[in-house]
Amino acid sequence: MAKRNQTVLLQRAESEFLQGNYENALRSYSLILHDYPNLDEAVVGIYLSDFGTENREEAQVLFDYYQMIKDEKENAVEIIDNLIDTLHSSKHEIYKLLNPIEEQIDYSDGIRYSDFLMLVEERGSFKQAFEDIMFSSKVVITNKDDFIDFVKKLSTEGFNEMALGYLDATSHFFENDQEILALYHMISGK
Numbered sequence: 435m436a437k438r439n440q441t442v443l444l445q446r447a448e449s450e451f452l453q454g455n456y457e458n459a460l461r462s463y464s465l466i467l468h469d470y471p472n473l474d475e476a477v478v479g480i481y482l483s484d485f486g487t488e489n490r491e492e493a494q495v496l497f498d499y500y501q502m503i504k505d506e507k508e509n510a511v512e513i514i515d516n517l518i519d520t521l522h523s524s525k526h527e528i529y530k531l532l533n534p535i536e537e538q539i540d541y542s543d544g545i546r547y548s549d550f551l552m553l554v555e556e557r558g559s560f561k562q563a564f565e566d567i568m569f570s571s572k573v574v575i576t577n578k579d580d581f582i583d584f585v586k587k588l589s590t591e592g593f594n595e596m597a598l599g600y601l602d603a604t605s606h607f608f609e610n611d612q613e614i615l616a617l618y619h620m621i622s623g624k
Contacts, residue, residue, distance in 0.1 A: 447479050451497060456486035474504065474511045480560055484613050485518050492521060520566065544572035547580045561591040576607070584615060589621045 447462035463479035471475060477499050486493030497515055504510045545553075550563065550573045557563040567573070575581045579605070588597035601618045608614040 440466065440473070443469075444473075444475055444479075447476070450484065451479065451483055452472075452494075453492060454486070456483045456490075456493070457481040458487075477511050478514050481515055481518055485521075489521070544574040547573055547575045547584060559568060560587050561593075563589070564588070564593070578611075578613075585617060586620070594621055 438549075442464060443466045447459050448468060449502040450456075450459035450462055459479065460483040463476045463483055466473060466476040467480065475478060477498075482493050482497050482500070485496070493597065496517060496590045500514050500619055503513065507513060516602070523553055550567070554560045573582055573584065581600075588594075588600070598618070601614065601621070605614075613616070
């Protein structure tokens with residue numbers, strides 16, 4: 435049996451993907467992989483079509499990102515695969531944190547600081563845990579000690595601008611609090 439035209443198949447699969455027909459795109463990319471098992475565009479198409487069935491907007495953004503990097507980076511497929519894995523695991527962890535069995539508290543788009551610290555412990559790194567949630571969730575801080583701890587950790591892990599942003603945004607709550615002022619000077623002096 436003759437191989438089908440790679441370009442035509444890719445155009446069809448990409449068109450289905452861009453229209454949001456992820457199941458059809460998944461089938462089309464699978465057909466391509468049957469004939470061209472090492473074609474990166476088809477591998478990424480499979481990943482993103484599967485991802486798109488649950489996360490339409492993120493899949494489209496990752497598709498656009500792949501189009502930008504595929505000719506410049508040798509590991510573009512690996513980059514996309516890692517991004518998808520990170521998004522899946524982050525959403526799963528956040529879901530677990532936001533839906534504890536014992537409590538039915540609605541934290542909207544955020545997690546409690548104590549839950550965030552558990553995520554830090556699971557990840558083994560404040561920086562990794564914060565990067566995992568920074569675009570998808572807010573850390574809900576309800577007392578001054580937790581706030582100071584959070585801002586210090588941000589600064590320690592290299593998020594100085596963000597730490598200063600938190601201090602600036604909350605300055606009206608603390609006005610002339612000496613601990614907060616000392617923290618502000620410590621971070622801005624780095």
